[in-house]
Amino acid sequence: MLSSGENTPAPYQQLCEEVIRAEKIVVKFGENVAVDHVDVNVKRGEIYGFLGPNGAGKTTTIRVLTTLLHPTSGDVTVNGFKIPSENKKIRRMIGFVQQMISLDKDISVKENIICHGYLQKVPKKDIQIRMERISAVLGLTPFLNYTVIKLSGGWKRKTAIACALMHDPKILFLDEPTAGLDTQSRHMLWDMIRQLNSAGTTIFLTTHYIEEAENLCDRVAILNKGKRVALGSPKELCDKIGRFAVEYDGDNHVRKYRYFSDWDDAKKFVATFGDSDSVLLRRTTLEDVFLEMTGREVTTDFVKVVRI
Amino acid sequence: MILSFFDETFRVSLQDLYYLKRNILSILVTILVTPLLYYVSFCYGLGSNVNDMEGVSYIAFVIPGVVALSTLTSCFSSIANKVLAQRIYYTSFDEIILCPISPSAVIFGKALVGLIKGMLGCAILLIIGLIMTDGLHISLLLIASIALSCMVYSLLGVLVGFLSNSLTTVIMFTSVIIAPMTFLCGTVFTVSSLPVGLQYAVSALPLTYSTECIRASALGWSFPVLSLVVVAVFGVAFFLICYYMLSRGKI
Numbered sequence: 001m002l003s004s005g006e007n008t009p010a011p012y013q014q015l016c017e018e019v020i021r022a023e024k025i026v027v028k029f030g031e032n033v034a035v036d037h038v039d040v041n042v043k044r045g046e047i048y049g050f051l052g053p054n055g056a057g058k059t060t061t062i063r064v065l066t067t068l069l070h071p072t073s074g075d076v077t078v079n080g081f082k083i084p085s086e087n088k089k090i091r092r093m094i095g096f097v098q099q100m101i102s103l104d105k106d107i108s109v110k111e112n113i114i115c116h117g118y119l120q121k122v123p124k125k126d127i128q129i130r131m132e133r134i135s136a137v138l139g140l141t142p143f144l145n146y147t148v149i150k151l152s153g154g155w156k157r158k159t160a161i162a163c164a165l166m167h168d169p170k171i172l173f174l175d176e177p178t179a180g181l182d183t184q185s186r187h188m189l190w191d192m193i194r195q196l197n198s199a200g201t202t203i204f205l206t207t208h209y210i211e212e213a214e215n216l217c218d219r220v221a222i223l224n225k226g227k228r229v230a231l232g233s234p235k236e237l238c239d240k241i242g243r244f245a246v247e248y249d250g251d252n253h254v255r256k257y258r259y260f261s262d263w264d265d266a267k268k269f270v271a272t273f274g275d276s277d278s279v280l281l282r283r284t285t286l287e288d289v290f291l292e293m294t295g296r297e298v299t300t301d302f303v304k305v306v307r308i
Numbered sequence: 309m310i311l312s313f314f315d316e317t318f319r320v321s322l323q324d325l326y327y328l329k330r331n332i333l334s335i336l337v338t339i340l341v342t343p344l345l346y347y348v349s350f351c352y353g354l355g356s357n358v359n360d361m362e363g364v365s366y367i368a369f370v371i372p373g374v375v376a377l378s379t380l381t382s383c384f385s386s387i388a389n390k391v392l393a394q395r396i397y398y399t400s401f402d403e404i405i406l407c408p409i410s411p412s413a414v415i416f417g418k419a420l421v422g423l424i425k426g427m428l429g430c431a432i433l434l435i436i437g438l439i440m441t442d443g444l445h446i447s448l449l450l451i452a453s454i455a456l457s458c459m460v461y462s463l464l465g466v467l468v469g470f471l472s473n474s475l476t477t478v479i480m481f482t483s484v485i486i487a488p489m490t491f492l493c494g495t496v497f498t499v500s501s502l503p504v505g506l507q508y509a510v511s512a513l514p515l516t517y518s519t520e521c522i523r524a525s526a527l528g529w530s531f532p533v534l535s536l537v538v539v540a541v542f543g544v545a546f547f548l549i550c551y552y553m554l555s556r557g558k559i
Contacts, residue, residue, distance in 0.1 A: 104394075106327050
């Protein structure tokens with residue numbers, strides 16, 4: 001309904017054409033290297049997630065891919081068009097919902113959506129129809145005359161998404177789309193992202209919520225300190241460090257983790273602890289992969305530090 | 309090509325026009341309070357003790373000056389603050405950059421609302437001025453001079469909005485450049501009554517020339533075409549710097 005004429009779900013495996021290709025992007029702010037030789041290859045029709053801790057370079061990368069920031073070096077093409085020489089063509093086919101909701105807070109939801117239609121050069125005769133259809137699909141119709149400042153975070157985010165969809169983008173960039181939202185709103189947005197994707201829109205999203213990446217993404221790239229440290233489907237990434245995780249108490253009550261590819265090996269390791277209740281054998285999750293790749297920062301002397 | 313440019317300019321300004329429509333009364337009050345205070349204090353307070361100036365009554369002399377300074381204050385502050393807020397605090401300026409709209413249309417689209425606000429404010433000030441004195445002449449030249457001034461100071465607002473990274477910078481620019489301009493550029497007294505050094509300084513400021521154009525056309529004096537050209541040159545310079553910054557991604 002949102003994407004004209006492309007309602008058939010497109011299985012990820014069948015879609016191999018790269019719509020975003022970035023090679024060795026470097027972004028420097030003075031001496032600080034925010035993005036360090038990062039490659040991005042997004043296939044048409046997939047949901048590609050950029051997962052990383054705060055300050056990893058996710059937003060900087062997404063700003064490069066959306067033509068908002070010139071990289072210090074590296075080549076980027078979006079749907080075959082080069083950045084920066086063909087930025088105008090790229091901008092016609094992408095939608096971008098920023099981490100900080102970038103709506104005009106002093107005008108209504110309806111006016112914001114209409115303005116985006118005008119800015120994206122949607123034909124004037126289609127703007128009203130598209131606005132009504134998109135609002136209906138996103139459940140925004142009752143709020144159309146509300147000024148944005150009166151909306152809750154979830155509805156503001158939905159309004160921002162409605163704006164980004166006005167020109168029916170082929171690729172939708174979402175920067176931390178569920179940051180700060182409650183559980184209901186988060187699930188509501190996930191469903192919407194899946195629906196958009198099944199209607200043919202390629203989705204590129206950044207997040208630091210593991211659950212979000214695990215639930216939504218066909219492939220996930222993990223970014224840490226400006227570098228891409230892992231890439232693959234959530235399952236592939238889990239398999240890479242070992243499908244089974246054993247967690248147990250180490251010194252000073254700090255949890256330790258070991259990963260095993262083989263179930264029997266994992267069970268043998270668990271047996272070495274005897275009847276200890278603190279040992280847990282479970283499947284490896286994306287969170288394990290994330291923490292292995294980005295490092296577990298632990299203050300072993302926490303109590304000592306707090307109780308001086 | 310020209311039609312397409314005007315169309316794009318309108319598309320950019322629509323968001324601000326919606327805001328203007330919703331808040332027209334409060335915006336007009338904000339624009340008019342200061343110039344109306346000038347009217348009262350200069351025309352009635354100070355004006356009653358001042359003899360004729362440049363061959364006309366002080367009231368007739370000062371009203372075009374207040375209109376000129378109003379083109380600066382009403383256009384500059386609102387545009388500079390709005391552009392800064394959209395760039396830094398709401399990040400909604402990125403949405404505009406991401407659209408297939410030419411940089412020229414983005415710049416003029418942002419300035420257009422300043423032009424409308426300024427023209428509305430000046431129209432009310434002129435109507436009040438006509439009630440206060442019979443020495444004013446409304447002409448096409450006067451309207452053109454006011455429109456050009458409003459556009460130039462709106463472009464200055466866009467430029468300062470682009471250059472600033474915090475509200476403090478805009479406030480500092482307003483205190484250091486805009487406030488002295490409003491008083492020293494021949495708005496409420498002649499530039500020739502300033503010390504020579506200051507006369508040179510104010511001759512580098514656009515409001516001096518705007519005031520000359522607006523006053524000459526309002527009082528039916530011979531029109532200073534060169535001053536109009538100087539105002540236009542300032543406008544072109546502001547636009548070109550904005551264009552450079554926007555097209556090179558330096559904002």
